[in-house]
Amino acid sequence: MKNFVSIADVADVQLLIEMGLNYxxxxxxxxxxxxxxxxxxxxxxxxxxxxxxxxxxxxxxGMEVIVFNVGQDGWSLEFGDGVMDGTSVEHVKxxxxxxxxxxxxxxxxxxxxxKNRDEDYSELVIQQFVNYAGIPVVSLxxxxxxxxxxxxxxxxxxxxxxxxxxxxxxxTWAPHIKPLPQCVANSFAQWMTVWGRAEFVVTxxxxxxxxxxxxxxxxxxxNQDEAxxxxxxxxxxxxxxxxxxxxxxxxxxxxxxxxxxLKLTNKARxxxxxxxxxxxxLSAEVxxxxxxxxxxxxxxxxxxxxxVLAKILQCKFNPVRGxxxxxE
Amino acid sequence: MKNFVSIADVADVQLLIEMGLNYxxxxxxxxxxxxxxxxxxxxxxxxxxxxxxxxxxxxxxGMEVIVFNVGQDGWSLEFGDGVMDGTSVEHVKxxxxxxxxxxxxxxxxxxxxxKNRDEDYSELVIQQFVNYAGIPVVSLxxxxxxxxxxxxxxxxxxxxxxxxxxxxxxxTWAPHIKPLPQCVANSFAQWMTVWGRAEFVVTxxxxxxxxxxxxxxxxxxxNQDEAxxxxxxxxxxxxxxxxxxxxxxxxxxxxxxxxxxLKLTNKARxxxxxxxxxxxxLSAEVxxxxxxxxxxxxxxxxxxxxxVLAKILQCKFNPVRGxxxxxE
Amino acid sequence: MKNFVSIADVADVQLLIEMGLNYxxxxxxxxxxxxxxxxxxxxxxxxxxxxxxxxxxxxxxGMEVIVFNVGQDGWSLEFGDGVMDGTSVEHVKxxxxxxxxxxxxxxxxxxxxxKNRDEDYSELVIQQFVNYAGIPVVSLxxxxxxxxxxxxxxxxxxxxxxxxxxxxxxxTWAPHIKPLPQCVANSFAQWMTVWGRAEFVVTxxxxxxxxxxxxxxxxxxxNQDEAxxxxxxxxxxxxxxxxxxxxxxxxxxxxxxxxxxLKLTNKARxxxxxxxxxxxxLSAEVxxxxxxxxxxxxxxxxxxxxxVLAKILQCKFNPVRGxxxxxE
Numbered sequence: 001m002k003n004f005v006s007i008a009d010v011a012d013v014q015l016l017i018e019m020g021l022n023y024x025x026x027x028x029x030x031x032x033x034x035x036x037x038x039x040x041x042x043x044x045x046x047x048x049x050x051x052x053x054x055x056x057x058x059x060x061x062g063m064e065v066i067v068f069n070v071g072q073d074g075w076s077l078e079f080g081d082g083v084m085d086g087t088s089v090e091h092v093k094x095x096x097x098x099x100x101x102x103x104x105x106x107x108x109x110x111x112x113x114x115k116n117r118d119e120d121y122s123e124l125v126i127q128q129f130v131n132y133a134g135i136p137v138v139s140l141x142x143x144x145x146x147x148x149x150x151x152x153x154x155x156x157x158x159x160x161x162x163x164x165x166x167x168x169x170x171x172t173w174a175p176h177i178k179p180l181p182q183c184v185a186n187s188f189a190q191w192m193t194v195w196g197r198a199e200f201v202v203t204x205x206x207x208x209x210x211x212x213x214x215x216x217x218x219x220x221x222x223n224q225d226e227a228x229x230x231x232x233x234x235x236x237x238x239x240x241x242x243x244x245x246x247x248x249x250x251x252x253x254x255x256x257x258x259x260x261x262l263k264l265t266n267k268a269r270x271x272x273x274x275x276x277x278x279x280x281x282l283s284a285e286v287x288x289x290x291x292x293x294x295x296x297x298x299x300x301x302x303x304x305x306x307x308v309l310a311k312i313l314q315c316k317f318n319p320v321r322g323x324x325x326x327x328e
Numbered sequence: 329m330k331n332f333v334s335i336a337d338v339a340d341v342q343l344l345i346e347m348g349l350n351y352x353x354x355x356x357x358x359x360x361x362x363x364x365x366x367x368x369x370x371x372x373x374x375x376x377x378x379x380x381x382x383x384x385x386x387x388x389x390g391m392e393v394i395v396f397n398v399g400q401d402g403w404s405l406e407f408g409d410g411v412m413d414g415t416s417v418e419h420v421k422x423x424x425x426x427x428x429x430x431x432x433x434x435x436x437x438x439x440x441x442x443k444n445r446d447e448d449y450s451e452l453v454i455q456q457f458v459n460y461a462g463i464p465v466v467s468l469x470x471x472x473x474x475x476x477x478x479x480x481x482x483x484x485x486x487x488x489x490x491x492x493x494x495x496x497x498x499x500t501w502a503p504h505i506k507p508l509p510q511c512v513a514n515s516f517a518q519w520m521t522v523w524g525r526a527e528f529v530v531t532x533x534x535x536x537x538x539x540x541x542x543x544x545x546x547x548x549x550x551n552q553d554e555a556x557x558x559x560x561x562x563x564x565x566x567x568x569x570x571x572x573x574x575x576x577x578x579x580x581x582x583x584x585x586x587x588x589x590l591k592l593t594n595k596a597r598x599x600x601x602x603x604x605x606x607x608x609x610l611s612a613e614v615x616x617x618x619x620x621x622x623x624x625x626x627x628x629x630x631x632x633x634x635x636v637l638a639k640i641l642q643c644k645f646n647p648v649r650g651x652x653x654x655x656e
Numbered sequence: 657m658k659n660f661v662s663i664a665d666v667a668d669v670q671l672l673i674e675m676g677l678n679y680x681x682x683x684x685x686x687x688x689x690x691x692x693x694x695x696x697x698x699x700x701x702x703x704x705x706x707x708x709x710x711x712x713x714x715x716x717x718g719m720e721v722i723v724f725n726v727g728q729d730g731w732s733l734e735f736g737d738g739v740m741d742g743t744s745v746e747h748v749k750x751x752x753x754x755x756x757x758x759x760x761x762x763x764x765x766x767x768x769x770x771k772n773r774d775e776d777y778s779e780l781v782i783q784q785f786v787n788y789a790g791i792p793v794v795s796l797x798x799x800x801x802x803x804x805x806x807x808x809x810x811x812x813x814x815x816x817x818x819x820x821x822x823x824x825x826x827x828t829w830a831p832h833i834k835p836l837p838q839c840v841a842n843s844f845a846q847w848m849t850v851w852g853r854a855e856f857v858v859t860x861x862x863x864x865x866x867x868x869x870x871x872x873x874x875x876x877x878x879n880q881d882e883a884x885x886x887x888x889x890x891x892x893x894x895x896x897x898x899x900x901x902x903x904x905x906x907x908x909x910x911x912x913x914x915x916x917x918l919k920l921t922n923k924a925r926x927x928x929x930x931x932x933x934x935x936x937x938l939s940a941e942v943x944x945x946x947x948x949x950x951x952x953x954x955x956x957x958x959x960x961x962x963x964v965l966a967k968i969l970q971c972k973f974n975p976v977r978g979x980x981x982x983x984e
Contacts, residue, residue: 068707084936085936102955277417298426298429379724
């Protein structure tokens with residue numbers, strides 16, 4: 001695997017899930033695989049779980065990790081082609097090749113603007129790093145996707161569901177007071193449909209249809225009760241509108257997942273990527289009940305990241321570090 | 329020792345002091361004790377000495393350390409039970425169990441609001457982390473106490489005073505222009521009275537009486553000169569009012585410790601936890617004289633933290649990580 | 657070498673360049689030299705390349721590194737002698753000795769005010785750390801100099817130029833929209849003139865004359881074309897005025913280095929310390945051409961830092977840690 005910015009980079013999803021589960025049983029199984037290799041974690045936006053779990057994963061593989069937090073005012077990057085006489089102090093074409101010289105693998109966290117859909121959905125930022133860093137790039141969440149989260153989610157479903165049939169997995173929109181990215185929902189939908197080992201349903205109010213390239217033919221309904229019926233897993237998540245980009249169209253709090261609604265399901269386990277707004281997205285009663293597996297999900301972020309880093313380290317790539325006057 | 333949030337967690341204060349002194353003589357005596365163990369240091373508030381000294385202590389024990397700085401706007405925690413439709417993005421009930429999954433020991437730094445005394449003195453924040461993290465929690469200073477500082481202070485007094493009699497130790501209030509927490513004063517008073525190996529006196533102006541549960545029967549006077557007479561150690565520290573909570577009641581700069589006042593003492597060594605306001609709390613003349621042992625005190629923070637971490641690592645605890653759907 | 661705050665600390669510049677080139681060929685040649693030694697990197701101002709490259713260099717030498725970012729509002733230092741009743745919370749006389757207790761080597765990043773030339777050019781901040789830390793201090797860029805950058809620059813010129821004659825090296829001022837420090841220009845001029853293995857020319861518009869103590873008799877001209885003629889290396893860099901201190905006197909964008917201007921040179925390689933403003937300081941066409949060696953320069957920061965740290969570690973110094981009541 002050369003990069004990990006979406007599921008398109010993954011040759012075998014099931015193998016990656018199993019690698020994650022193996023590392024969970026034996027965290028130090030490959031504790032020398034990353035010796036002498038350096039992981040740079042560059043955060044253009046804040047992060048808690050991703051930041052810590054990826055560091056732990058790298059340490060388990062014997063890699064050295066350096067974290068670089070891009071301050072809000074410290075290092076605003078330029079992506080355009082004009083004269084740099086504004087507030088951006090460095091062009092990605094100049095910054096990325098340098099990071100490519102310092103590290104063997106680069107993790108990058110960035111968020112969408114939620115203003116300009118075309119720009120966000122072109123994944124301008126992470127793609128430029130892929131283009132110019134010359135080393136493998138791992139998404140720590142980008143403008144439209146969060147593949148490390150999705151891999152952890154599939155690991156969680158796999159280890160929790162022990163029946164022979166396919167589980168029914170429902171992704172349900174939840175209320176929120178802030179316009180959030182579509183990343184987690186897009187990514188989960190994409191991984192579920194490509195993986196294909198579950199009956200997958202998406203439910204959301206009118207106006208919250210996700211980009212079809214990610215839902216990928218999944219069953220979609222605006223009737224939440226219908227969707228929840230017989231579910232084995234309910235993934236709760238808010239997202240802002242894709243069609244009326246970045247807007248909050250619905251404030252109907254009846255979409256919150258409650259213990260009452262959970263009765264419609266097949267004793268479903270409840271998932272959320274965290275952070276979660278209690279009593280807004282999900283009732284405290286559900287979160288504090290045995291139905292909730294949100295902590296388990298977050299813990300599995302370590303094994304997802306470890307599987308991805310291991311797959312990249314195993315790959316015999318010949319980095320072409322940058323395009324201009326760069327040497328090995 | 330399961331947690332270290334106050335002296336109540338310590339079975340044997342003298343033993344902890346001696347462990348610290350042993351580590352000072354031989355920093356790497358237990359350099360494999362923490363192998364494979366991870367310390368997470370979570371800072372809700374800024375820190376310099378505590379941050380660095382705790383990292384050094386953990387490294388001396390062979391632990392891996394990950395530092396997580398909670399940005400001012402990045403991760404405001406919720407502690408209440410209502411609907412999370414305000415500015416807080418995550419509830420401690422959801423955040424703490426995840427940290428409990430990632431780490432073996434959790435260090436936490438938090439400050440009081442100085443607005444709501446009941447809330448501050450209930451130690452709401454750190455207690456919730458103790459309740460929900462499911463792993464040992466070490467206070468890196470909390471709303472009302474700073475036990476790692478106090479342990480370093482007792483180590484400093486022990487190694488500096490070589491006579492058979494009990495030393496006279498005076499904690500004196502000092503002027504300041506900002507309302508500061510009572511943590512260092514509370515904690516020092518508590519450790520001195522429980523330890524019992526010194527004659528301990530507290531002196532401060534009217535209105536600065538500390539909470540009795542911490543001064544614990546210590547001698548208290550508003551006559552600074554009387555308190556200083558014959559002192560072997562003078563601990564200088566400002567705090568805001570406990571009774572008129574968080575207020576500055578006195579701006580009388582004559583409470584500053586000067587070389588002139590030091591003449592009243594028995595050639596006392598002068599202590600302060602740092603950072604110190606020169607010529608406001610303590611005269612530059614005193615700070616720059618051999619009487620000052622403030623740098624030694626700060627250096628001893630390493631050995632205090634190392635003793636505490638070692639005591640926790642030696643303990644055979646069975647963490648119950650979180651209360652909901654959490655597994656090992 | 658005891659400190660590294662300017663070229664005056666370096667006994668043999670050529671030896672340091674060759675150490676850097678050796679480490680580039682064999683990064684782990686001295687991978688145990690720093691075992692048990694701790695490097696503290698204190699950033700009073702932001703940094704990307706310096707921060708990461710110095711960490712990598714220290715890791716290559718087996719040192720432990722702790723990074724401490726001084727928040728904008730977290731820890732404003734006092735340098736004066738008065739009553740500390742303002743916004744500064746700690747005096748350098750109290751902070752530096754503590755850092756000297758925690759670390760074996762201290763790296764410090766600070767910037768000029770660009771308001772008070774006398775204060776900036778006295779190097780008040782870094783000199784106080786040298787005076788009070790009691791351990792070797794490495795400049796990670798100070799108010800007037802950036803010696804780690806200059807050493808990387810000389811390493812880059814040395815490895816790139818293979819002819820027997822001296823190369824012609826031109827430092828040319830470039831337009832910018834913000835007033836920048838003179839550090840990189842001062843430092844490069846100083847290293848070039850002391851090194852003496854190049855024909856060195858400085859060119860800039862009227863009003864941008866650098867401090868003579870750094871240009872040190874170098875050829876200086878306000879005719880950029882004349883300077884560029886026959887150049888083997890062109891170092892592009894903006895700086896604000898030294899004479900009318902911190903001011904922008906010239907906004908003539910014709911000083912930008914373009915492909916057209918590069919034709920005047922002897923197929924010169926183009927250098928810049930980064931971050932660079934594209935199409936303002938340097939045309940994108942030049943930056944994206946094989947003439948640019950800016951990424952190579954940035955990569956060489958690792959080997960420069962490694963040579964400096966190694967030279968300091970090899971030195972048998974007896975630290976006198978602080979001046980007041982400090983012990984080993």
